[in-house]
Amino acid sequence: MSKTTQAPKALRGVGNFIDDRFHLAKTGEKNLRKVFPNHWSFMLGEIALYSFIILLLSGVFLTLWFKPSMTEIIYDGSYERLQGVPMSEAFASTLYIDFDVRGGFLMRQIHHWAALIFVASLVVHMLRVFFTGAFRKPREINWLIGIAIFGLAMVEGLFGYSLPDDLPSGMGVRILQGVMLALPLVGSYISMFLFGGEFPGEDIITRLYMLHVLLIPAILLALIVAHFMILWHQKHTQYPGTGRTDKTVVGTPMFPGFAVKAGGFFFFTFAVIAGLSALVQINPIHLFGPFTPTSITSGLQPDWYMGFMEGSLRIFPNWLDFTIPIGAGYPIMTAVLVPGLVIPGLIFGGLAMWPFIEQWITGDKSAHNVADRPRNAPVRTGLGVAGIVFYGVLWLAGSNDILSETFSIDLYVTTYIFRTLAILGPIIGFIVAKRICLGLQRRDREILEHGYESGTIQQLPSGEFIEVHKESSAETTHVLESKPVITSDALTEGTTDEKGVENPEARKGMGKLRRSLAHWYTKDNISFEGVEPHSGHHLHHGSDKDH
Amino acid sequence: MKWITARRRHPLAGYVVVILALALFGVGYASLAPTADQASAQTLSAEAPSPEDVDTAAGKAIFDQTCASCHGLDGSGSALNGPDLREVGSAAIDFQVSTGRMPSMDPDSQMPRKPMVMSEEDLANLIAYYDESIRTDGSGADVPYDVPGTPPKADDFEDQAAYEAAIEDYEAEYDSYIEGADDVDMGMKLYLTNCAHCHSWSGGGGALTDGRWAPEIHDSTPRQIYEAMVSGPGAMPMFSDGVIAPDEKQELISYVKTLQAEPNAGGIFDLERVGQVAEGFIGWTVGLTLIIACAIWITAKQRAHD
Numbered sequence: 001m002s003k004t005t006q007a008p009k010a011l012r013g014v015g016n017f018i019d020d021r022f023h024l025a026k027t028g029e030k031n032l033r034k035v036f037p038n039h040w041s042f043m044l045g046e047i048a049l050y051s052f053i054i055l056l057l058s059g060v061f062l063t064l065w066f067k068p069s070m071t072e073i074i075y076d077g078s079y080e081r082l083q084g085v086p087m088s089e090a091f092a093s094t095l096y097i098d099f100d101v102r103g104g105f106l107m108r109q110i111h112h113w114a115a116l117i118f119v120a121s122l123v124v125h126m127l128r129v130f131f132t133g134a135f136r137k138p139r140e141i142n143w144l145i146g147i148a149i150f151g152l153a154m155v156e157g158l159f160g161y162s163l164p165d166d167l168p169s170g171m172g173v174r175i176l177q178g179v180m181l182a183l184p185l186v187g188s189y190i191s192m193f194l195f196g197g198e199f200p201g202e203d204i205i206t207r208l209y210m211l212h213v214l215l216i217p218a219i220l221l222a223l224i225v226a227h228f229m230i231l232w233h234q235k236h237t238q239y240p241g242t243g244r245t246d247k248t249v250v251g252t253p254m255f256p257g258f259a260v261k262a263g264g265f266f267f268f269t270f271a272v273i274a275g276l277s278a279l280v281q282i283n284p285i286h287l288f289g290p291f292t293p294t295s296i297t298s299g300l301q302p303d304w305y306m307g308f309m310e311g312s313l314r315i316f317p318n319w320l321d322f323t324i325p326i327g328a329g330y331p332i333m334t335a336v337l338v339p340g341l342v343i344p345g346l347i348f349g350g351l352a353m354w355p356f357i358e359q360w361i362t363g364d365k366s367a368h369n370v371a372d373r374p375r376n377a378p379v380r381t382g383l384g385v386a387g388i389v390f391y392g393v394l395w396l397a398g399s400n401d402i403l404s405e406t407f408s409i410d411l412y413v414t415t416y417i418f419r420t421l422a423i424l425g426p427i428i429g430f431i432v433a434k435r436i437c438l439g440l441q442r443r444d445r446e447i448l449e450h451g452y453e454s455g456t457i458q459q460l461p462s463g464e465f466i467e468v469h470k471e472s473s474a475e476t477t478h479v480l481e482s483k484p485v486i487t488s489d490a491l492t493e494g495t496t497d498e499k500g501v502e503n504p505e506a507r508k509g510m511g512k513l514r515r516s517l518a519h520w521y522t523k524d525n526i527s528f529e530g531v532e533p534h535s536g537h538h539l540h541h542g543s544d545k546d547h
Numbered sequence: 548m549k550w551i552t553a554r555r556r557h558p559l560a561g562y563v564v565v566i567l568a569l570a571l572f573g574v575g576y577a578s579l580a581p582t583a584d585q586a587s588a589q590t591l592s593a594e595a596p597s598p599e600d601v602d603t604a605a606g607k608a609i610f611d612q613t614c615a616s617c618h619g620l621d622g623s624g625s626a627l628n629g630p631d632l633r634e635v636g637s638a639a640i641d642f643q644v645s646t647g648r649m650p651s652m653d654p655d656s657q658m659p660r661k662p663m664v665m666s667e668e669d670l671a672n673l674i675a676y677y678d679e680s681i682r683t684d685g686s687g688a689d690v691p692y693d694v695p696g697t698p699p700k701a702d703d704f705e706d707q708a709a710y711e712a713a714i715e716d717y718e719a720e721y722d723s724y725i726e727g728a729d730d731v732d733m734g735m736k737l738y739l740t741n742c743a744h745c746h747s748w749s750g751g752g753g754a755l756t757d758g759r760w761a762p763e764i765h766d767s768t769p770r771q772i773y774e775a776m777v778s779g780p781g782a783m784p785m786f787s788d789g790v791i792a793p794d795e796k797q798e799l800i801s802y803v804k805t806l807q808a809e810p811n812a813g814g815i816f817d818l819e820r821v822g823q824v825a826e827g828f829i830g831w832t833v834g835l836t837l838i839i840a841c842a843i844w845i846t847a848k849q850r851a852h853d
Contacts, residue, residue, distance in 0.1 A: 038846050038848065039846055040839070040842040040843040040845075040846045040847075041842075042846075043842035043845075043846060044842070046842075047835070047838050047839075047842070081731060081805060081806075081809065082731060083731070084730075084731060084732060085731050085732040085735065086732060098812070099812075105812060105813065109813055109814070113830065113834065116826065116827060116830035116834065117830060117834045117835055117838070120830060120831055120834070120835045121835060121838070124835065124839070167739065167748060168822070168823070261845050261846070264845060265841065265842065265845060268838065268841045269838050269841075272834055272837045272838050272841075273834065276829070276830075276833065276834050277814075278814060279814045279815055279816055280813075280814045280816040280818065280826075280829060281811045281812070281813030281814040281816065281817050281818065282813060282814075282826050283822075283823075283826070284811065284812070284813050284817075284820070286812065287748075287749070287806060287809060287820070288748055289735050289739065289748075292736065292739070294736070294739070294740045295736070295739035295740060295743070296739065296740075296743065296744045297739060297743035297744060297747050297748035298743065298744050298745055298746070298747045298753030298754070298761070299747035299748070299749075299751065299752075299753045299821065299822060300747075300748065300822055300823065301822065301823040301824050301827075302823060303823055303826070303827065304823065304824075304826070304827025304828075304830065304831070307824075307827065399824040400754075401753055401754040402754075402821060402824045404754035404760075405752060405753055405754045405760055408760075410757070410758035411754040411755065411756060411757075411758070412756065412757065412758070413758075
């Protein structure tokens with residue numbers, strides 16, 4: 001006996017007007033009721049979206065005054081310390097934003113902090129998707145779009161960092177040019193083309209500006225929209241739980257529940273970014289001073305997301321450089337090429353390829369809408385941790401001078417430490433993470449079988465003390481029982497068919513490789529086979545003592 | 548106690564204990580740890596001390612006691628890591644002693660800046676003895692007495708009025724030296740071309756090769772910066788007055804000191820002006836962490852107990 005409450009007449013009028021023309025009611029109804037699974041780790045991508053919105057808005061504000069010009073002028077603005085100093089118009093106009101535009105300094109800091117948070121949230125969002133296997137069919141394309149967004153965001157950040165033409169900007173651009181020059185054959189042509197002549201030239205800021213405010217943000221925006229549309233269409237993954245299957249989503253409806261949460265979350269994200277910007281000084285270009293090609297300083301790094309590239313440049317040895325003896329000799333700078341191109345290529349290429357590699361190993365072609373618990377895919381989780389360690393070591397190596405000074409470690413020693421760690425760290429990380437996963441699986445099986453430890457100690461008539469185990473809730477039991485069995489059809493398909501003819505696929509090199517990878521991927525798993533929930537003896541202590 | 552008993556099993560109790568313990572250690576350490584504020588020498592005079600004010604015999608006594616064990620009684624150095632002092636000049640002596648680096652406790656490692664171990668008078672006597680008996684033909688650079696040294700300290704004065712007068716004199720001298728240089732462009736170019744690649748753009752110092760480091764120069768007085776340039780201590784190259792003229796040195800020192808005194812327009816936390824590493828660290832540990840904590844908060848639900 002529910003009474004339908006009607007919307008006020010005024011609203012109904014507007015609604016009917018729109019609906020008569022666009023027929024939105026049905027679509028709107030469907031989409032507003034769209035269900036979103038509830039979990040904190042599903043909000044990480046939203047942080048990226050919100051900081052991107054903040055970046056767009058604060059960026060538009062900055063473009064109102066920023067002059068992307070390298071024309072040299074004598075500064076005559078209100079920042080007294082630099083009056084009379086020759087500098088580019090780009091730098092002078094950034095000082096103008098800082099000191100003459102009302103709220104300009106805050107907006108510039110908001111833009112910069114939001115950029116740091118944006119890329120950071122991309123990383124944690126991507127890790128969440130990786131560890132929960134949310135990249136699996138049908139979401140491989142969205143995973144690739146995500147990787148593209150990550151890559152573009154880094155480039156976008158690097159270019160934005162270069163625009164004010166302050167001291168670290170110029171040094172960053174110089175490193176970029178160095179990597180370009182190391183490209184065999186085309187390096188010097190690309191550099192001359194991009195800079196319109198020798199470094200630094202007069203064009204680079206204008207060109208980077210166009211890329212930073214127009215081209216890359218447009219592509220990013222398009223990719224983000226596509227990312228969301230695909231997400232909307234495919235629906236969000238969810239963690240295992242009662243009633244949650246590959247066909248049923250359980251969660252909060254888009255309107256009003258989820259919309260309120262998401263809206264509030266935007267304001268919280270904005271508050272943290274604005275709070276940081278108001279209180280913590282970031283990239284103080286007025287203290288750095290303008291860039292000149294002769295200026296150089298220690299202790300400067302790129303923003304954090306370029307840190308792993310800086311680190312790989314710093315620790316990669318130069319033993320492998322060689323010269324092709326043509327004419328006057330043609331040097332191949334592997335010490336720049338490998339860290340500048342091969343390592344990021346490996347990281348991004350590996351990320352992009354992983355869904356397809358995993359699918360190839362397991363032969364799993366079915367669609368997955370329920371996310372894995374990371375422990376239930378130990379090899380994948382181990383590989384993810386190995387990747388994090390590798391990235392993290394390179395990232396730390398990018399700040400080796402600061403670490404050396406702060407912790408009084410010999411600078412050369414840090415180089416050797418990081419070189420060793422870059423190789424050993426991922427291996428150790430893989431082994432440790434996989435062992436932890438297997439340990440957690442064992443505990444899961446234990447809980448499933450015996451229930452959870454209640455903390456209550458009971459004395460039996462015989463004098464024996466036991467801890468009473470209690471039955472887990474139906475939800476927990478369901479989650480534990482739903483552990484998927486990791487298999488691969490490479491292991492089940494025989495090497496010969498029923499007539500004794502060898503399977504040609506399995507005999508070839510790729511087939512053998514696939515079989516051994518499948519063995520490696522599936523061999524260590526705690527089997528839950530035959531485990532009856534709450535069948536363990538602990539529950540029946542006291543009544544049944546003759547087990 | 549009942550209050551605690553009732554709450555010690557609260558889910559947040561563990562965190563509260565950890566935070567309290569950390570706060571206790573932090574505050575305790577901060578109140579017990581020695582502060583670096585006492586690290587200043589007491590150069591009172593802006594002019595070279597006149598011969599009748601100094602006592603070379605006392606200077607010899609100091610040299611023989613505190614310097615000769617490594618540098619030799621005649622200053623010619625020794626196998627024990629004591630370099631030859633005969634040609635370094637009095638600027639080097641004043642720099643090393645007034646920054647507390649000499650006498651060194653461990654000749655094998657780089658000395659950090661410390662409070663000067665002797666009085667200002669002792670240092671003047673030591674320099675007079677050095678100039679008279681050890682220095683070869685006036686080689687090396689002299690102490691630049693026209694560049695402001697360390698501000699006077701209250702302990703050296705009998706009464707408050709004399710101390711305040713001395714401070715006022717010192718500040719006038721300091722300001723006229725710093726403000727006498729007004730070509731920021733020249734100072735900045737000289738600093739960023741010659742100094743910043745070790746001492747960093749902010750003067751915060753940086754790491755060098757072989758376990759050495761370029762010290763932070765924030766506590767250095769203009770005179771000490773000048774002396775460091777003309778004497779080239781440790782791994783630092785020498786920038787003689789022929790390479791960077793005295794008025795250029797004045798521009799350079801003025802640039803460093805003005806930058807150091809510059810307020811942090813971007814916010815009350817300047818992250819020690821370390822730059823991007825500190826910013827990235829704060830971005831992750833404060834920024835993203837707070838936002839994720841909020842995500843956990845708004846998606847939290849009552850869990851079935853198990």
